[in-house]
Amino acid sequence: METQNKAPEEPTGKVVKTDAEWKKELTPEQYHILREAGTERPNGEVYEEFKHQGEGSYHCAGCGALLFTSKEKFDSGCGWPSFYDPAKAQNVTLREDASLGRVRTEVICSKCGGHLGHVFSGEGFDTPTNERYCINGGGLVFVPAKSAEKPEEKPEESDQKS
Ligand SMILES: [Zn+2]
Numbered sequence: 001m002e003t004q005n006k007a008p009e010e011p012t013g014k015v016v017k018t019d020a021e022w023k024k025e026l027t028p029e030q031y032h033i034l035r036e037a038g039t040e041r042p043n044g045e046v047y048e049e050f051k052h053q054g055e056g057s058y059h060c061a062g063c064g065a066l067l068f069t070s071k072e073k074f075d076s077g078c079g080w081p082s083f084y085d086p087a088k089a090q091n092v093t094l095r096e097d098a099s100l101g102r103v104r105t106e107v108i109c110s111k112c113g114g115h116l117g118h119v120f121s122g123e124g125f126d127t128p129t130n131e132r133y134c135i136n137g138g139g140l141v142f143v144p145a146k147s148a149e150k151p152e153e154k155p156e157e158s159d160q161k162s
Helices: 021-026 028-038 045-052 146-150
Strands: 056-060 066-067 090-095 106-110 116-120 129-137 140-144
Touching: 021 028, 028 116, 066 129, 090 116, 090 140, 140 146
Parallel strands: none
Antiparallel strands: 056 066, 056 140, 090 106, 106 116, 116 129
């Protein structure tokens, strides 16, 4: 999952790009998830990263829209990043997905239409909503809370001794 120290700019309206533009801007993994409704490997590197992330916000890797925060994060044990509620409901759209021979509810970014994952409800999780937003971490950008509060201009990546 990509991590940024500064929150991306929130898109003001719909973000529409051609397939070629998306391909150019996104990493192959991001493109596969967001634009081809791909699913990342469960219990993979991204999930491990997610489990160890502290407070912060999760933005769409395609357009920067705020989607989730660590407040709604919970450990469902399913192998993918899970949240019980979107941070900004207007940035998340739900639609019926009848692929794979069963009806599921797909979660997409309202701003750019990128595929994020699926939402399942009534599974018995002890959360305020009893919903599990099962999200591909690879389609998100994580912004740690600390760096957002402290906009210091001293990046420590300046020693390039190569
Ligand atoms: Zn988006």
